[in-house]
Amino acid sequence: MKKAYLILAIIFSFTACKSDKKNQSESKEDNKPETQEVNVYTHRHYPADQELFASFEKQTGIKVNVVNAKADELIQKMTEEGEQSPADVLITVDAGRLVRAKDKGLLQTVDSEALNKIIPANLRDENNQWFALTKRARVIVYAKDRVKSEDLSSYEDLTSDKWKGKILVRSSNNIYNQSLLASIIANNGEDEAKVWAEKVVANMARTPKGNDRDQVKAVVAGEGDIAIVNTYYIGKLLNSKNPEEVKAGNGVSVFFPNQEGRGTHINVSGAGVAKYAPNKTNAIKFIEFLASKEAQEVFAKANYEYPVNKDVTPSELLSSWGEFKEDLLALSVLGKNNKKAVITFDVAGWK
Ligand code: FE
Secondary structure (H helix, E strand, O other), X not given: OHXXXXXHHHHHHHHHHXXXXXXXXXXXXXXXOOOOEEEEEEOOOOXXXXXXXXXXXXXXXXXXXXXXXXXHHHHHHHHHHHHHOOOOEEEEEOHHHHXXXXXXXXXXXXXXXXXXXXXXXXXXXXXXXXXXXXXXXEEEEEEOOOOOHHHOOOOHHHHOHHXXXXXXXXXXXXXXXXXXXHHHHHXXXXXXXXXXXXXXXXXXXXXXXXXXXXXXXXXXXXXXXXXXXXXXXXXXXXXXXXXXXXXXXXXXXXXXXXXXXXXXXXXXXXXXXXXXXXXXXXXXXXXXXXXXHHHHHHHHHHOOOEEOOOOOOOOHHHHHOOOOOEOOOOOHHHHXXXXXXXXXXXXXXXX
């Protein structure tokens, strides 16, 4: 008797399961649901980003497809793909590149209450075509054994004779420097910006070469006394597996310029929804997720950046440098002044 029941039960559950599957596939065809995926073109390539994408997939069931390349390549790719582009979200570093993408008509306006609430107005596009996700400060680092923080004050003070042969900074074709000069143009005017660039060139310890990390290493090697770098590179050096890099990170201290005035120059990494996004709803959900408290904690710490979400405290290392006053200049201005900055660097002879 028992055996018969068992056989019956097995037959019943098998048929139920089968018809269930049939219903599911029928309803799928009837409703033609949006593809449950989001295509992300990103310049960021940190393991923590992958972790975040995975938890977004888990929470929403939306699959994240990632295309990884340099921002300029991604912008080029989207331009070539045009209306056929599968891109839903573009993530880049530096506001200058986000503005470039907007100017090329690659992004679209997004109306999101969550993003408007979390991200301050100066850290997003005036038409909400892009949103900052993390902040970085372009600071001055100085040799602990040769310079005192009292010797430093502002970007403008770098033109003083006392820094002759002491300043290390990368070349002018780098967008971080272009954005810094764009902010100086916005704050002090073009003429003063030109004089500033000329005088910094005159104070350089060497002809610009290498990246931000190389400038810090050169300070520690004694080639110069101070360097202009983005904050997260200090975090990267201090946490490097290479002992030489750790030594370089330990040899310098961070100074936040212009605390008596407009504040330290800020830049961002950020995201926008692609103009022809096939999965627009998912794209907005994805960016909202990256701005959420949960994601910001991971996103910012992964690359030693400052979170844009005020509810999230920066990592221990960043907190140890203390709070600082930020230049609240609208970041879109950095993009608008980019061409002027490039020309000014050229005229000033900044290699
Ligand atoms: Fe960088």
